[in-house]
Amino acid sequence: MKKISIKKIISIAVSLSIAIPALAGGKVSATTNSRLITQAADTKRFVVYFPNWAMYNVAHNSMSVDNIPWDKVTVVNHAFFTVDSNYKIASTDEYADYQAAFPHSGGWNPGELRGHFGEYKYYKSLYPNVKLLVSIGGWTRGENFHAMASSSANRATFINSVISFLKQYPFIDGIDIDWEYPGVDRSKDPNDQYDRGCPGGPEDKENYTALMHEIRQAYNSSGLSGKLLTIAAPGGYDKVDLTQPDQYSQYLDWINVMTYDIHGAFENTTNHQSAIYANPNDPSPTTPVDIKNKYNTDYIMKYFVNKYQVPANKLNAGSPFYSRGWKNVDKTTGTNGLFAKASGAPVGNLDDPSNPGGQNSYGQMLQLENTTGYVKYRDSYSKVPWLYNSSLGVMYTYEDAISAAARCDYVINNGFGGIIAWDISDDASGLPLTNTISSKLGIGSTVNPTEPAVPELVSAVALGTSQVNVTWNSVSNATSYDIEIDGAVVTNVNSPYSHKGLAAGSTHSYRVRAINSVGTSAWSSYVSAKTQTSTGVTAWAPNTYYAVGTLVTYNGLTYVCLQSHTSQIGWEPSAVPALWKLQ
Incomplete structure (x- = not known):
């Protein structure tokens, strides 16, 4: 679920055969991140999206970063940043992300952080093994992806801004591209105040791959080879076919497959929004898109593997922590409200009342389960529940603890990488869905914070007659760095560090150390550089x-x-x- 409302687009795949052009800088290794290769084969990911607007809404438990169960997840995706009109990465809510006061906020001095990012900096120092990514786009804020990706110059502008962002905030482990969807030209929803649409065209197929290639290339050439690059991918095979997973997957650390929002009140027949398996009684059409047999978790996960040769352990299956629903359900059709004729959606506690989707948090769904008139059923084929009130003519499709456990079993038994949850703020009191998934995937051991490691690959390069740039690889659990310049220490810096105002032909020495809440690393080895002696260029x-x-x-x-x-x-x-x- 992305922001307030979602309407599915059933688009026929465009058949294109376009070769990727040669890109500057030569080949990029298909081995994207050596730190991930050394993981145990049975290690699973639990990726949770945290929406930056959760703090404003009691339906989202008024959640802030300090409420995230850091010991029960492996990855937190911060939602959302966007691509602005200048093709640069930008926050969708600067107050929430950078200014709001939270328990571990800094002041207003240079280098101090407030807002969600101030909390992230603190919690990354406590849980350095939990990866933290910024997710860019989402359903409502993908309006500039198409134009940004349309040329190498525009892509370079975006990528340079990402590199600068990751160097400014070294506790961020990478980015997640949530473009919904390449190759689909979608106008903004006039009934959704937040939606800005997402233009697209067949050229996205090649440009999307080029974007992933060039981001990975920029990581590798900027001293950021350890940073992560992931995407949110569609749960419909027809939209997957508008891209090149067999080519772009080599540049990604993993793929978050959005196996939810498959059905909803944008249709007039009730169904499951996140079926694990197909139900042979599903009345959905089989042409021009085979929704009946192929719009389910099992089909799309194996589709990436079988058709596009994406390694199974790179694929994470989606789990919705919210419902979708219908009203005006015709009790003379379907079975106990499932596969029944209906029109419109009830207003859920997560909905904009003017544009509802029957979207309730899991906490609200547990309350409805215990409300007179509602009866809970479970699909023995699809392995997911639904809730039906025949007198009100209301049906809800959602995830519960039993289906979440079944989804984890599916991931484990088929060798997939893990589970993604949209979103952590929609879980009920006591976190029953989170606890179920964390336990099934073997996550949740206590992590003791440690001092950061010594920064590696420290390099000093003279730029002209008066400047030296010093760079180093990020340390995963560092929150800041000190640099020693010719014996004098400068605190709270990031890579790259520009030493300016130097004399021509002068030599300078540097070393770097990492800092976090636990302590300080040892100094790196010294490096030195000599400024140029001539202005001849x-x-x-x-x-x-x-x-x-x-x-x-x-x-x-x-x-x-x-x-x-x-x-x-x-x-x-x-x-x-x-x-x-x-x-």
Whole structure:
């Protein structure tokens, strides 16, 4: 579930055969993150989305970051950031993310953090093994994905902003791209005040893969090779076919398959929103899209593996912590409210009353289970429950603890990577769904915080006659860094650090240490760099090899090389910000 309301689009897959063009910088290894390769084969992920608006709404338990059960999950996805009109990463709620006061908020001094991010910084120091990603997009805020991905220059603008963001907030472990959906051209919903639509076209198929390739490439060339890159992928095979999972999956650490919102009151027949298996009695159509047999968790998870050769352990199945519902259910059709004719949706406690979807939190569904008139049923084929009130003509489809356990068994027995939950703030008091999934997946052991490790791959590169840039790899449980420059310590810095105002031909030494709430690492080894002694800079030329740090002039301006490459026509410094930075 993404924000307030969701309408499914049944779109026929576009058959395209487009080769991915060669990208600057050569090949990127299909081994995306060496830290993940060393995981035990049976280690499972439990990814929970945390919506930044939960703090405002009692239906979301007025949840803030300090309420997340950090000891019961492996990954927290912060929802949502967006791609702004300048094609840069941006918060959808700067007050909640950066300014609101929470128990562990800092002050207003430079380097201190407030809002959700202040809490994240604190809890990452306590739970360094829990990965923290920022999810970009969602159902309502994907309006600029298509344009951003449409050219290498626009992609580079976005990617550069992501790299800067990850270096500014080193406790963030990566990003999750939630583009709903590449290849689908969807106008904004006039009944949803939050929805901005999501333009799309067949060119997204190639551009989506290029985006993933270039993000991974930028990670590797920016000292961020340990950062994570994941996506939220559709639960409908027809939308999957509008992309190239067999190509883009090599650049991803894992794929969160949204095996929910499959059915809802955007249709006039009641059904399960997240069936684990197909029900042979399902009245859904089989053409032009086979919803009856193929719109279920089992089919789509195996579809990624069998058709696109995505490794099973890269795929996480979705679990909805909320309901969908119908009203005006015709009791003369279907069976006990299932597969019955209906129209419209009841207003759930998560809904905008002007545009309802029958969306209740799991806590609200437990209350309804104990409300007179409601009867709970379970589908022996699909392994999920539904709730029906024949006198009110209301039917709800949802996840409960039994179906959540069955979903975990399915993941375990088929070798998939884990479970994603939308969203953690919708669980009931006592966290019954969270506890069920955490227990089934073997998560929940107490983590004792430790001092951070020594920063690795510290490098100093002179940029011209008056500046040295110092970079290092992020330390997973560090919240800040100190740098020693020629014997003097500067606190609370991040990579890259720019040492400016230097004399031409001068040599400077540097070392770095990591900081968190537990303590301080040892210093790294010293590195040094000497500023250039001459201001002579050659003009940019095609078919020329340029190393990182090389200065060139182009159209009267001076640029520094960011990634080693051999130049070619079309890669002029002013056209490719991923390769060159204006001085």
